[in-house]
Amino acid sequence: MNWDGAAPMSKARHDDPRALLASYLTQLADAGEKDMCLSAETAALVKGAGPSQSVGPTAAQTPEKPREMGTPEKQREIVKPQKLSVPEQAAMLPELEPTKIVLALGRGTADPDMFVEASCLRSCTCLNEIERISLACEKCELAGTRISVVFGAGDENADLMFVGEAPGANEDREGIPFIGRAGALLDKIIEAAGFRRENVYISNILKCRPPNNRTPLSNEIEACVPILAKQIEIIAPRIICTLGLPATQTLLGVKGSMGSLRGKVYVQGNLKVIPTYHPAAALRDPKYKRPMWEDFLRIRKEYDKL
Ligand code: SF4
Known part of the structure; x- marks a missing residue:
């Protein structure tokens, strides 16, 4: 569940490409994006995201088949962006010195x-x-x-x-x-x-x-x-x-x-x-x-x- 009007956290961890990607995909999802065409490399990164940083369905969860886009290097995958859960968003907040x-x-x-x-x-x-x-x-x-x-x-x-x-x-x-x-x-x-x-x-x-x-x-x-x-x-x-x-x-x-x-x-x-x-x-x-x-x-x- 997400609060109507609430955007996801604005800052992802800049040293973690998966976190940055997660933040970006979440923003697209909030903006109403339903399907995204990702490069094979990016899709692999999404698939590789661990449970705490999961940003979308893995290949096994994604019903769409890879779409052929010319040469294998140009292959793209359809990945449905998925909002991060509240604990996942919360976990991405930086630790604060009290x-x-x-x-x-x-x-x-x-x-x-x-x-x-x-x-x-x-x-x-x-x-x-x-x-x-x-x-x-x-x-x-x-x-x-x-x-x-x-x-x-x-x-x-x-x-x-x-x-x-x-x-x-x-x-x-x-x-x-x-x-x-x-x-x-x-x-x-x-x-x-x-x-x-x-x-x-x-x-x-x-x-x-x-x-x-x-x-x-x-x-x-x-x-x-x-x-x-x-x-x-x-x-x-x-x-x-x-x-x-x-x-x-x-x-x-x-x-x-x-x-x-x-x-x-x-x-x-x-x-x-x-x-x-x-x-x-x-x-x-x-x-x-x-x-x-x-x-x-x-x-x-x-x-x-x-
Ligand atoms: S001090 Fe007493 S009267 Fe004043 S706001 Fe509080 S409860 Fe009400």
């Missing part, structure tokens, strides 16, 4: 003791207890405009967690994160990368909707982030994917653009943080789809190492 971090959530500003129901939040041992506290929260002015507190959803034992920015109108109405258009796109990418929504956990840095979906204010983030810190402590994910700039900056405690912060793996102990664009950004501008897909391949690759 960037060590200390999560901003653990630096004190998000200390649960700062929360209005401090002792209650600190003593929570399951998500239901945290949710009960957050449903009654009036720590910032968003309590006055919200319909619902959108706490989070998914598997309490998930190894993979997504953290977005804040609920939108649909989420505010239903009390469930990521169910609007951006949520539908996120679901699609999650599935395309080989995960299932019910097996991951999804939440936001803010649990209440900012009016007109404006960017969260720093005092709102500071007020709300202890809930997220406690969620992360209980769930103990191995990988967190931050969706968009506010979530990325809040967790990493750094400034910078998404372009400069993504494409890296941040590590704190057993936890890896992999930032990517918010799906709403990809809906607004398709140019974000390719880097987003590459970030999801990175998530897949790191997840498969767990």
